[in-house]
Each structure stands twice: as C-alpha cells, then as structure tokens.
Amino acid sequence: MTERLDARALNRATLARQFLLERTGASVLDVVGRLCGLQAQEPQEPFVGLWSRVSGFDPAELSRLLEQRAVVRLHLMRRTVHLVTAGDAWDWRPRHQALLRQRILGVYGRDLAGLDLDELAAQARALLSDGRPRSLGDVGRELAGRHPDRAPRVLGEAVVAALVPAVQLPPRGTWGSTAGARYLTLSQWLSRDAAPEPPDGADPVGEDLVRRYLGAFGPAASADLRAWCGLAGLPRAVAAVRDELVSFRDDRGRELLDLPDAPRPGPDAPAPVRFLPAFDNAILGYHDRSRIIDHDHRGLSVAGARVVLVDGRVAATWTGGAGGVDVTPLRPFTRAEHAAVAEEADHLATFIAPPGN
Known part of the structure; x- marks a missing residue:
C-alpha cells in the first residue's frame, strides 16, 4: 500500500531540501545549483534567501559569482528572472524557449500581431552581435527604427525576455546595487556558441530537470513540477525516470513522486524561524x-x-x-x-x- 504523507510531513521534507531546517555549510554556488536556482525578479531578494540557508553567508561571494560568470540572471521559469548556475542556464534556457515565446505573446499578442517574430529575433541578434551591453529600452528603440509602428518597450521586452537568450549583466543583482538591467546574449557572456543538443530520441535535459526538481522540492506531484517551471511538455521525461522514483499519497489522495534517497524528516522535526x-x-x-x-x-x-x-x-x-x-x-x-x-x-x-x- 502506498504510504501517505500529511501536510506536516511534506512541510518538513520541503524545509530539509531547501536548507531551511538547518543552514548548510555548502558553497554558495553549490546551493544555487541544488535549489535549481533562485527567483530573482527583485535583484536583492536572493541575498536574504541565501542568508537564511547558508551558514555564515557572505553577500560578496554571490556578487563575485555574478561577476565571474559562474551564475547568471536571465528570464527562465514562468518567464520570470532567475539566478541560476552558468551550466543550468545553458541546459535549461533552450528547454524554455517555446514557453517564453508563448508567454510574451500572451502579454503582447495584440502589440506584436502581424510581426514575424523569427525575423525580429534575427534582427535583434544582429544588433547585439557587436557585444555592446544594452538596456531593454536601448534594444527596443534601435529595433523600432525598423518597425516604427511598434512600441519600443514591447519590442525590447519581447527580445530580451523571450526571443533571444539574454543575460542581465552585473552590477545588476550584486550586493547593494541599484543598477538597471543591461543585456548581452547568453553565448556572448559565457563565450559559447550554442547549448548542446540532446541525442536523437532522448530528452536528458528534461529528465535531469525532473530529478533536480524533486531533489529540491520533492515529494511532489506532476502538477507541482509544471507550476514551478511552467513547462507543459514534461510527461515524457517523468515517464522516462519513473522507475527510479518512489511514490506516496498526500491527504487529498494525489500521487507524489520523489527520489528514493532524498531526505524526508519526520513530521515532528523541529523547524526554526x-x-x-x-x-x-x-x-x-x-x-x-x-x-x-x-x-x-x-x-x-x-x-x-x-x-x-x-x-x-x-x-x-x-x-x-x-x-x-x-x-x-x-x-x-x-x-x-x-x-x-x-x-x-x-x-x-x-x-x-x-x-x-
């Protein structure tokens, strides 16, 4: 019979995976990776999130990682800005391309109607190929020269948030900075031409995403995975790794999946403020x-x-x-x-x- 986990047991599992039961001594880079990144729409918020999770957290360390290009800020899950490791940016950004494009059309569909988005993306890449960092406004104004009937703000946001993989450069997101966002393409910032393509007939990126999510958030339902990343095309990846996983039921009878050796403290484990x-x-x-x-x-x-x-x-x-x-x-x-x-x-x-x- 499938074991049931009540809300309190799930709570303690979440806190353990998120380093909120006990602060970790792991490196900041390791923690960012193990958390599958941090939501970073507000640039200073990740610092508090890491302070609550990492023993002796030094905010200068996160700033250094941004400046050294070991972590990057870019639009990713749910079309929001996330702080992720450079490796995850390479692997996950192509996986989210269709989602980001769909979301930008959901917001600006009327403003972008009749515009060839592939052509707009090509124009933006040509514009950004000179390696000069630009703000969203800069990108929009320069593209508006080719599309004078379109709002520069819409063009700029469509490009940097969806159509072209773009990274927000430091000092944006460094400790105490109020700098606005300036962008380069992901390949320019990390000096790599393209993200690796998965082998034919396989989706290792999607399968890794499932494992990584469960490691940071499990036990969880498939609906939770979709809510976190916004991707609708992961059932195949879940099916591919299902034999590796264990399952539970929550109080509502939903099936929850998890990694077999992931921490699941008892419901009475103490949880600090x-x-x-x-x-x-x-x-x-x-x-x-x-x-x-x-x-x-x-x-x-x-x-x-x-x-x-x-x-x-x-x-x-x-x-x-x-x-x-x-x-x-x-x-x-x-x-x-x-x-x-x-x-x-x-x-x-x-x-x-x-x-x-």
Whole structure:
C-alpha cells in the first residue's frame, strides 16, 4: 500500500531540501545549483534567501559569482528572472524557449500581431552581435527604427525576455546595487556558441530537470513540477525516470513522486524561524502550496510579500531597511515564538544594514 504523507510531513521534507531546517555549510554556488536556482525578479531578494540557508553567508561571494560568470540572471521559469548556475542556464534556457515565446505573446499578442517574430529575433541578434551591453529600452528603440509602428518597450521586452537568450549583466543583482538591467546574449557572456543538443530520441535535459526538481522540492506531484517551471511538455521525461522514483499519497489522495534517497524528516522535526524574501521558491515551487502556507494567505506568495516561517509555516510578513526589521504576525504568537522571531529579526537587521550603520 502506498504510504501517505500529511501536510506536516511534506512541510518538513520541503524545509530539509531547501536548507531551511538547518543552514548548510555548502558553497554558495553549490546551493544555487541544488535549489535549481533562485527567483530573482527583485535583484536583492536572493541575498536574504541565501542568508537564511547558508551558514555564515557572505553577500560578496554571490556578487563575485555574478561577476565571474559562474551564475547568471536571465528570464527562465514562468518567464520570470532567475539566478541560476552558468551550466543550468545553458541546459535549461533552450528547454524554455517555446514557453517564453508563448508567454510574451500572451502579454503582447495584440502589440506584436502581424510581426514575424523569427525575423525580429534575427534582427535583434544582429544588433547585439557587436557585444555592446544594452538596456531593454536601448534594444527596443534601435529595433523600432525598423518597425516604427511598434512600441519600443514591447519590442525590447519581447527580445530580451523571450526571443533571444539574454543575460542581465552585473552590477545588476550584486550586493547593494541599484543598477538597471543591461543585456548581452547568453553565448556572448559565457563565450559559447550554442547549448548542446540532446541525442536523437532522448530528452536528458528534461529528465535531469525532473530529478533536480524533486531533489529540491520533492515529494511532489506532476502538477507541482509544471507550476514551478511552467513547462507543459514534461510527461515524457517523468515517464522516462519513473522507475527510479518512489511514490506516496498526500491527504487529498494525489500521487507524489520523489527520489528514493532524498531526505524526508519526520513530521515532528523541529523547524526554526526563518525569514524568506519575496517570491521565494520554497513557496512558489508548488501548485499545491498548502504544505507551507495556509489557503487564506496564499495571495501573499504572488503579491511580493516577504514572509516569516514559524514552525515551518508562513506565520508573518516582514519589511526591512535601515531602521531594522518589522514583523507583522498573521496569527497570535506564543511567548516562545515571539522571542524566536525577534531574535532572528535582529540577526537579519544586522545582515541587511547599510555599511557603517
């Protein structure tokens, strides 16, 4: 009989995979890879996400990895900006090409109607071939010279967010930077002509994506995998690796798949207070987010709220700046919970405080 895992057991599994039960001593590069990247639409948010996961996290290390091109920022899962390793950018960006194009048409279909997008992409590649970093606005204005009846903003976003694999260059995304986004193509930034093609009849990239997702987020349903990456074409990859996996049932009877040797702590494993940044994938990585956030508060996960985990679940929101960290509970705290939240908030306030404060 298939074992059942209740919401609390799933919660502890998620926290363990996400390094939120215990901070890890692994390198920042390794953690970014094992988490399958970090959602990075807001450039400074990954720093808090890594601070909550990595022992002794030094924000300068992430900045160095960006500058050394070991990690990159680009539009990927769900057409949002993600921070991923250079290797994952190469492997995963081609897998998302159809999705990104579909999503941009979903947003700007009327504005782009009648325009040959393949021709637009070719024009953009020719434009960017000189190796000069450009902003989205720069790209749009230069392409508008060829397409004067189109809005430059739409042309620029269509190119850098979908049609051409493009990377946001540092100092965008480095610690404390407010720099705007400037772009080069992925192949220019990483000095490689093309991503590898999978062998005929196989989809190793898709199969690896399934394994990697389960390693970071499992046990999970196929619907959770689709919600995380936005891809609709993964059933074949799931089927290809299914014999490697174990299965469970959740409280609703859904089948959940997982890697056999992945950590699944018991439901009574202690979960310390953790502060999460906006759009953290520990929450957004699922279709069914009930393992970590109550239905009544689900909207916070897509509204950009920064949240506090207490006993492993979203129990408060927080804001922070030069004046410290302010916490707004979503439910009453016990005295012990209040003290634990206040202590972690003080640590976070020290981390995010501007130099010299």
